Each structure stands twice: as C-alpha cells, then as structure tokens.
Amino acid sequence: MQISTATFVNSSVQPKKALNPPKPTFAFIGRSNVGKSSLINSLLGRKKLAKTSSKPGKTQLINYFLVNKAWYLVDLPGYGWAKVSKAKRDQFQKTIANYLLYNPSLVTSFLLIDSRHTPQNIDLEFIQWLGSHQIPFSIVFTKTDKLSKRQVEKNQTALQQIMHKTWESLPVFFQTSAIKHQGGDEILTYIANYI
Numbered sequence: 732m733q734i735s736t737a738t739f740v741n742s743s744v745q746p747k748k749a750l751n752p753p754k755p756t757f758a759f760i761g762r763s764n765v766g767k768s769s770l771i772n773s774l775l776g777r778k779k780l781a782k783t784s785s786k787p788g789k790t791q792l793i794n795y796f797l798v799n800k801a802w803y804l805v806d807l808p809g810y811g812w813a814k815v816s817k818a819k820r821d822q823f824q825k826t827i828a829n830y831l832l833y834n835p836s837l838v839t840s841f842l843l844i845d846s847r848h849t850p851q852n853i854d855l856e857f858i859q860w861l862g863s864h865q866i867p868f869s870i871v872f873t874k875t876d877k878l879s880k881r882q883v884e885k886n887q888t889a890l891q892q893i894m895h896k897t898w899e900s901l902p903v904f905f906q907t908s909a910i911k912h913q914g915g916d917e918i919l920t921y922i923a924n925y926i
C-alpha cells in the first residue's frame with residue numbers, strides 16, 4: 732500500500748466509541764519504549780508524526796492518525812512503565828483496556844514486542860488478556876537491527892512455543908526495524924487486506 736496522506740487527527744484520554752466519520756481502525760500497543768511511535772513513523776514515512784523518546788512513557792494519550800483519508804492508525808500509551816505512580820499506571824491500563832474492548836471501528840491490533848528479549852511475563856499476561864477477551868491481534872517484533880537474524884528467530888520461536896501451550900492457532904508474526912525501515916511493507920499489505 733502506498734501512503735499518500737497521513738495526518739494527525741487528535742489526542743484523547745478517553746477512548747472514544749468511534750471517530751466521526753467511523754473508518755477502519757488499527758491500533759499499536761505494547762510496553763513503554765518498545766518502539767510503537769517509531770514504527771508508526773516508519774510505516775507512514777513521516778519522521779516526526781508520532782512523538783518518540785528514549786525515555787519510556789512518552790505517549791500518554793490515545794493519538795489518532797488518518798491515513799490515505801481511508802483508515803485510522805492509533806498510537807496508544809505503553810503498558811508496564813515502572814517509573815510512574817501506581818495510580819497513573821492503572822489509569823493507562825484502563826485507557827488501553829477500554830479502548831480495545833469498546834471500539835466498534837477497531838479492526839485489529841498490533842502488539843509490539845522487543846525482539847531482544849526472551850518472553851517477558853508482562854507481555855505474556857497481556858497476550859492472555861487479549862485472548863480472554865477475543866480481541867484480534869498480530870505480533871510485531873521490534874528493533875531487530877539490534878541483534879542477529881538468528882537471535883530474533885530464537886526469541887520468536889521461544890514465544891511461539893509458550894503460546895502453543897494455550898493457543899490453538901498462533902497469530903501472524905512480523906519482524907521490524909523502524910531505524911532500518913524493515914518489515915513495514917508487510918504490515919501495510921496486511922492492513923490493506925482489511926480496508
């Protein structure tokens with residue numbers, strides 16, 4: 732899919748039922764600092780559309796982007812950011828959960844996971860939560876430029892093996908690097924199948 736236009740629509744703390752007019756919506760979720768905003772910029776070919784930071788907790792609101800005047804891409808706050816108060820963490824969690832549970836326009840979500848790590852409990856718990864609420868998602872490994880292809884494969888296989896224990900079929904997996912602009916075309920092609 733070619734990106735001809737990509738514009739920031741608005742930010743909101745409250746998950747809106749749907750933007751007006753409603754259009755197919757795709758959300759990016761994952762731990763703080765995993766690279767959500769960077770991947771969105773890489774996908775859309777815009778350097779600074781979504782604000783990024785080396786410090787976790789940059790994205791604190793639900794940010795909506797309108798792409799090709801046809802679909803929305805949503806940048807959500809990250810979960811599991813240790814350096815904020817529990818109250819704020821709970822609020823982020825609630826924002827993310829409400830958004831994913833009560834959004835009729837949401838087609839599917841992309842759960843981003845840092846490819847450098849072996850499976851982390853916080854991600855596994857989030858995967859189980861998505862499954863228990865039947866929220867469709869695929870998994871995107873990020874920052875693959877930081878390690879060898881073999882190590883990325885190893886960490887992906889480890890996650891798939893754990894998921895196999897409780898999941899009948901596994902979601903689609905993508906491997907990406909926002910810095911090297913890799914893996915984005917596959918995600919855009921996947922999105923194009925839904926719109």
Ligand code: GTP
Pocket residue numbers: 761762763764765766767768769770782783784785786787788789790791807808809810873874875876877907908909910911
């Ligand atoms: P929050 O908004 O805090 O939840 O974070 P985020 O998930 O949006 O992460 P963000 O895109 O702001 O990136 C966090 C840090 O990781 C920044 O320092 C980025 O430059 C870096 N980063 C993101 N993607 C990549 C990547 O593909 N490769 C490398 N090497 N660094 C990356």
Ligand code: MG
Pocket residue numbers: 767768769782783789790806
């Ligand atoms: Mg962000």
